[in-house]
Amino acid sequence: MQNSEIKTTCSYCGVGCGIIVSKDPSNGVTVKGDKDHPVNRGMLCSKGMNLHYVANDTSDRILYPEMRWSKSHPMERVSWDDGLDRAAAVFSSMIKKYGPDSVGFYISGQCLTEEYYLVNKLVKGFLKTNNIDTNSRLCMSSAVVGYKKTFGEDAVPIAYEDIELADTFLITGANPAWCHPILFRRLEQHREKNPKVKVIVIDPRKTDTALTADLHLQILPGSDIILYHALAKRIIEKGYMDTNFIKQHTENFDAYMKLVLSTSLEKASQLCGISIKEIDLAVDLIGKAQGFLSLWAMGLNQSAVGVDKNTALLNLSLLTGHIGKPGSGPFSLTGQPNAMGGREVGGMASLLAVHRELNNPEHRQEVADFWGVDSISEKPGLTATEMFEALESGKMKAVWIICTNPMVSLPDSRKVEKALQNAKFVVVQEISHNADTAKFADLLLPAAGWLEKEGTMTNSERRISYLPKGINAPGEALPDFEILTRFAKKMGFNGFNFNTSEEVYKEYCQMTKNTNIDISFLNYNRLKHEGTFQWPVPDYGHPGTPRLFTDKKFYTPSQKAIFNLPVSIENTSEQPNDKYPFILTTGRIRDQWHTMTKTGKVSRLLSHIPNPFLEINPIDAFKAEIENGDIVVVSSKNGEVRVKATVTDTIKEGVVFLPMHWGKQLDNDLNRTNNLTNTLIDPVSKEPDFKYTAVAVAKYEKP
Ligand code: SF4
Known part of the structure; x- marks a missing residue:
């Protein structure tokens, strides 16, 4: 960047705000919101508007590879070649001695789509294990399963512009006023102009979001499913359901209706800790809505019954027919800037690229053929917590951690600590010495950060952005895609002759051809010159797709959406007791x-x-x-x-x-x-x- 402005995207949450970066005379960067960006229209939240401090302050950065030759040795500076030679030798030896499932990769929703794609190709295609998972497992994997069970694929159907078109919002298990502030600001502006807009918030806490609500249902934690069933029961009893939509476009309604009608309102009221009157107030707001948008995040997803919470909420959109039309639909909020990109490239242990399924033999073969390998292992990979349990027990020997800090973010930190101590070999690919996990590394690899590399990300509304490189990474730090290709070559694998992120992106795009997330016609050139696009973009000149299911054809075999029933309405979490009340x-x-x-x-x-x-x-x-x-x-x-x-x-x-x-x-x-x-x-x-x-x-x- 030479004293000029560049347009990029915020590297924090999944809202995906557009940012203009300028270089100032002292050679640092400054940031401001991009007024022309369709997401934030010039606004930035406190985190986004302070991003330049992070880009300018390299005091904590890892500047060169560091390695220790054994657990008792101190870390010492090594060359990239020495570090990656050792990594390749250790991974090869572990795989030879203990099998491919003795190693694993734990990555991040902050990785760019190209990096996500590449590391999945490396692990699933070439290391021959599905032990690759991501910290996105911690924030939205329940939403992924919920969408798949209801619509047939992991597809967020709405666009942010639906915020300005809805008149009733149900915000549940989310605090967007703090965690997705620019979306919340758009909602506030919409309410300022349209006083009839109503907001219901379901949350055990009076958050800043809840304090602005027309109706706050302050439920007890874990009682979400029975509340959604009670709402459904009263929606049916009060005649608010969309019978035509249900008949023509859904399956399994009769079983769902039977279940929700059997819900006792008294029991729901007692379990949720709210009154029946409050439930009815919410029902009337939802039932009379012209445009009904439900927004949720970790409050639903991070649960022992997270999938059932998701499907029970999605059922409310099906019941009222509020989907595939302006101002209506279910809208899961993602916490990380590229959690969605990771979902698209199959970035989790249970997924394959482009919404293909690991448990489908045809899908596995399609992916294997595309990558030029014989097969993909049919054995499900270890997910985030399972991977660290396997390291603790010694079943897994080596782990490669990219751009995430499990020592703080995973549950049961003592277990994670033991796992990292017990692992034979830990690679940490990171930008910062401040990450608590870095001290457990046997090999510490310096990665380039935001603005220091190029690539793409997808935000919560399926909007793909191109992020250009604006400044050089400090020291010897390299873009993650380059670290991964260098390692793959050290392992002797073909198929990693990529010189640029764009080459990785092109390969991934070819995989999307004729699928529901087709971006085979969306190249870097269009992203650089025309801006952001919501997938699918299935043709040259296609403007992108703001809203899915406008034709009411879902991605299930019958093209109908499915009412799913929960395994149980009870919360299966560890219950309070006399010792821990x-x-x-x-x-x-x-x-x-x-x-x-x-x-x-x-x-x-x-x-x-x-x-x-x-x-x-x-x-x-x-x-x-x-x-x-x-x-x-x-x-x-x-x-x-x-x-x-x-x-x-x-x-x-x-x-x-x-x-x-x-x-x-x-x-x-x-x-x-x-x-x-x-x-x-x-x-x-x-x-x-x-x-x-x-x-x-x-x-x-x-x-
Ligand atoms: Fe960044 Fe999210 Fe704030 Fe937008 S709302 S500026 S994407 S942290």
Whole structure:
């Protein structure tokens, strides 16, 4: 970049705001919102508007490869060739001795689509294991399964422009005012112009989102499914359902109707901790909606019954026929900038590229043929928590971690710590020494960060953006795609002769030909000169597809959407007991992102909430003799956290809340929320149950 502006995309959340980057005279960069971008129209949230601090501050960056020759040796600087030769030797030897499933890759929704595609090709096609998973497993894998079960494929049907076309919003298990601020700002602007617009929020906490709602259903954690069934029951009883849509375009309605009509409103009211009147108020708002948009995030997904929560919510859109038309539809919010791109290229252990299924022999062969390999293993790969359990038990020997910080973000941190200590070989490909996981590396590889490499990402509405390289990476850091191709060549694999990200992108695009996410006609040239596109883009000159299912043809064999029934309406989380009487729910704060390796460096962002805290209801605090600001010990069967108490009636009695961001910022790790959480996962999506852990809370007494 030579004293000129470039257009790119924010590297934080899945909203995908457009950013204009300029170089200032002191050779740093500055950022501002892109007024012409269809997502943010010039707006940026606190995180996005401070991105330049992260780009300009290289003080924590890993500058050259570092390696230790054995666990007892210190890390020392090595050349790229030496580091990657050793990685290739270790991975080859492990695979030869213990088989391909003895190794695995754990990657990130921050990876660009080209990197995601390439590492999946490397692992599934050439290392011959499906042990590749991503931190997106932690935030939206339940939504992926929900969409697949309901629509036949993982397809988010809406466009952000539906926000301005809807008149009724159901925001459930999400706090977009803090976590997806620009989308929330668009919703607020829409409400300012249209006072009749109604917003229902379902959340155990009075979040900033809930405080603006017309109706806040402050349910108890884990009671979502029975609430959605109670809503469905009353929608049917009050005649609000769309009978024509149901008859013509859905399957399994009779079984669904039977189930929801058997729901006891009294039981729903009791389990949810809200009144029947509140349920009915929500039903009338939904039933009278002209455009009904449901928005959700981790509150549904991060659950032992996350898939059932998703399908139970999706059923409400089918029941009311609010799909495939302007201002209507279900809209899962993604937490990471390219979680969606990862889903498209099959970036998880259970998926293959372009919505192909690992458990389908024909799909496996199609992918194998495309990559020029004999076969893809039919054995399901280990998912995020399973992978670290396998490292802990010794079943897996080596792991390669790219652009994610599992030591802070995975549940049950002590287990993760043991897993990383027990692993024979740990590669960490990272930008920052601040990532707590980096200290466990046997080989530390410096990666290029945002603005330092080119590639593409997809946001929450299927919008693909091109991100150009604007500045050089510090030291010897390399783009992830180049690190991966160098390693593949060291392993002796064909099919990795890529010189640029664009070459990787072209190969991936060919795979999408004649599929539901066809972008075979969307090249870098169009992305650079015409801007962003929502897939599919199935022809030259095609403008992209804002909204799916406008023809009401779904991706199931019958082309009908499916009403799915939950395995159980009960929450299967670890229940509170005499020893651990509180339900802990975890979440995010406004100005931090993930494990703070980037936002934690920015003093302006830290000043919002500088320290972790425990939210506790005044009645619970009174009983435990805890006052606002007291240090409290929060304990579960897995570990302990010590933080200051925030006594607040924004949280329900019996429930406590901790933010998930902090890692080892002190001389101990008692800041870390995931010391407490457990590795219970949804049986289908394998997403962890972060929103429900039984804990005890007591005032800290100095020994
Ligand atoms: Fe970045 Fe998300 Fe904020 Fe937009 S809303 S500026 S994408 S963090």
